[in-house]
Amino acid sequence: MSRRIVWTLVILTSVLLVLAVVPLAVSMTARERVAYRDNQRAATRVIAAAAEEHLSDGKPETAMRRELDAAARAGDCAAVYDASARLVASTPCTAAQGNEAEELAEEVLAGHEPEPPENEGRLLAAEPAGEVRQPAGAVVLARSAAPLNDRIAAIWGWSAAIGAAGLAASVLLSVRLAHWVSRPLSTLDASARRLGEGALDERADIGGGPPEVRRLAATFNTMAARTEALVHGHRAVLADVSHQLRTPLAALRLRLDLLGAGAEGDAATELAAAQEETARLSRLVDGLLAVARAEQATPRPTAVRVDEVAAERVAAWSPVAEERGVRLSSGSDGPVLSVALGAGHLEQILDNLIANAVDAVPAGGTVTVEHRATGPSARVVVIDDGPGMSDEAKAVAFRRFGNPEARGTGLGLAIVHRLVTVNGGTARLTDTPGGGLTVVLDLPLWQGRGSLPDLKKS
Structure with a gap:
């Protein structure tokens, strides 16, 4: 029974933890990805705003260069493309350049919103420089995915730790609960076994366990007390019967023996028959007592x-x-x-x-x-x-x-x-x-x- 209680609670807790922790971790991971993408796109729009002033208004590229330098200091890679998808300016890092980055810039210039790909462990994001329908150019920004992956790993790690802690607590509580329930039952079982073996004074402990088990122990003690009283009473009756029957029978046999010593003829025959019947009655009493003792044997x-x-x-x-x-x-x-x-x-x-x-x-x-x-x-x-x-x-x-x-x-x-x-x-x-x-x-x-x-x- 103890194992069943433990396994039932552990399985139930495991299912609840899986249903609660896994969806929460998935939701937090999705939010982290969205937040990371939004932050990357915001940084890309800042560079795109500065690039628009240079590409469409003909202003000096000072502001654009300043934003590119700021992106480089932040660890990002950025590249600015004109309306023909030709590279205009970039950071020293070339992760925002190449075929994938150019294709991404062409899609943005065509008015599409492409799904940002990943290039060499960096996430790419592209934004138009100017109006979406007629952009003056496009900006591609590549940012390392390592911080995002670290945060996702931390989320799943903490989720696993919480699940393991919850499961360990469930095991501990279920074991204690099983012992709390089964220990009184084991004690009651041992008491019942000793009572069955003949220890009529055996009583169960009613001080621990659930209320139902305590009531069962109390009922067992009542039954044991009544059984002890009945058995002792029955044995006392047997002892009294043995004494009350054997003594008169012995006296009767003695008197018949005395009478038979001086009897003759028919009287002697009748006395001999009476002696045989008395002996048979004695054997019958002894046999009944033996059967009674055998039936009481434990x-x-x-x-x-x-x-x-x-x-x-x-x-x-x-x-x-x-x-x-x-x-x-x-x-x-x-x-x-x-x-x-x-x-x-x-x-x-x-x-x-x-x-x-x-x-x-x-x-x-x-x-x-x-x-x-x-x-x-x-x-x-x-x-x-x-x-x-x-x-x-x-x-x-x-x-x-x-x-x-x-x-x-x-x-x-x-x-x-x-x-x-x-x-x-x-x-x-x-x-x-x-x-x-x-x-x-x-x-x-x-x-x-x-x-x-x-x-x-x-």
Whole structure:
């Protein structure tokens, strides 16, 4: 935006300067030329008046010579021609003589007003000596064009200097204006980014910039304050729900355990069923709290080594898999990859996927965790050869309680989907060739500084 403001004002100022300065310089140049020509013709008429007294009245040429000497002292060249266009007298300078000067004198004697030419850097002017219709002779005066050219050059030089000064002032003012407008917006953008990253106490500065930007900053601060209050309130409700539900459930399980220790027959069976339902309710509460925390996640991306995290989670779940007769392994295809995820998110994602796969695969089955690079992202794949899922179940599997075929709470894949998407990745389910379910995760690669081997997992 700053560049657009600067370029717009600079272009506008340039156009205005061109439209104002160039016509003014052209007009002043034309006036200088006219004034210079008028002054030259006036000097020529003075000599022509003195020459008329000599050519038509027969008076001595003293006055004519005096005017010719005065013209020579002024740096001009003059020549007097009679009615036959023959040279009568001249200054020592011969610039007013020659073919062009004689032709100019003949045209004046013929009663014409010729356009004065330029000869050897001098402007020629011709005036009749006597009446215009029957002149007694003609006077040609040659004056150097250097003074006129200097004045014209000065006019254009000053015009260019004024234009450059105006353009420089425009650039300076436009840059200051752009900074005045864009600096508060940049600050507001940074505040919004930090708020989006989870800094709920972030507020924008409302002390600078245009009134519209200050109002926008004030509105942002109001929104941020309400967001902070809502999030904190929601977290407080979750904490209260966790405390209020877990404590009675724990007490209920303890009492059922005490009752079950001395129960026999049908009573023992019913108490065992009640204990299972209580355990299921506890898992459901824990799953809901996990989903809520995942939905509130506002990650600060860090570099996470996929191979290290995958190896750690496979090692952690291997005892559980061995107990159930399931073979759990991990593998990689390609270079070492680091992805941009929030702290602990990849661990939580793999824990949920491996737990679901181990629960679904019967004894003798396999679960494999693979990872490889696919263009701008890293692909993590969890493959099992269990019963798989129907197309209808896969379509709703990422929703809370959406999978009617789920053996557990039905919240694991919802947590995975939330954690993957909040970090800018994607998740999808496909069928494993030969039977089973494959979960495909595409996670954004880490674009930070440093070589991959030096990066540490979060």
